[in-house]
Amino acid sequence: MSTDTIETMTSPFAGWAEHAKRELGRSGFRSGRARAAVIDLLALQECCLTAQEIFDGLRASGQTVGIATVYRVLDQLTQQRLLQRLEFGEAARYEPILPSGEHHHHVLCGDCGRVEPFADSPLERELDRLGDQLGYELEGHDVVLRGFCGDCRTDS
């Protein structure tokens, strides 16, 4: 509150921090400084972060949180289905799961390294259909597109 910037207001994860804390309380977790800091930082993002990025981000804002605690918090939140764990390349990335069930996937540029989110309903329907077809009770799915973005593409 108080001095939130425009960026904060337009974050796709607005309201998620409160949701997450409420859910944790409901599940019997106690509240703590470090966990609140991690949750608040995640809620301000546009897209997914690594544990190290979270650790550095908190450091930069003057908050000291042990890296082990960052990992523990990410693990708890993932198990409570409040975070989605993503695995591209080096380190695992995490991003909030919205209570609405809305979610997106990622497209990576192999040249500049950018990670962009995108959402698409037909794709979601197709994936659900596939789960049924395979006889699986689906719990989630990841889609990662790799290529070259508009700025980096060669168009040989």
Place this chain on the structure above:
Amino acid sequence: MSTDTIETMTSPFAGWAEHAKRELGRSGFRSGRARAAVIDLLALQECCLTAQEIFDGLRASGQTVGIATVYRVLDQLTQQRLLQRLEFGEAARYEPILPSGEHHHHVLCGDCGRVEPFADSPLERELDRLGDQLGYELEGHDVVLRGFCGDCRTDS
């Protein structure tokens, strides 16, 4: 050669070993015992393997190959676009890329841990369409479905 089993004949990656070796030669790589062993083992698989599984598999068949060499070979093959690197969970997995461009995706069971391949043309078309729509020149994509297989599902 010599005592190939039926399984070998029906492997989805039949012919890939020769293709891979030919491509490497064409790119100026010299041939070597360890690399040939890794390539031959991969060509016999149904689905993706981890570096450790390859190392153990070679050991089991009496071939000694350093784990570092396994990683180096996997890295070279991936860079030559002869292998696809996949990242679910713990360790990275690798599987042959067929020259025909045919490929499949994976569905994981969260209970028994099984990994099954599946292919679906409508999904591929949808993903290509999305790349265009996003302004990306797509190079590849990964799709991972997570859930519970027919044997493990609860169907509450």
Place this chain on the structure above:
DNA sequence: GTCAGTGCAAAGCTTTTGCAGCGCG
């Protein structure tokens, strides 16, 4: 003969675990 290919051991990273102390409920 030269230089890529290989094995072993050591180093590097990400992630997890042990343990002592702090603080929420």
Place this chain on the structure above:
DNA sequence: CGCGCTGCAAAAGCTTTGCACTGAC
């Protein structure tokens, strides 16, 4: 005031790198 939450340091994977030696061309 008990037990969960935290931080630090150590440990535990997976993966990469350094180096000396072997072997392909």
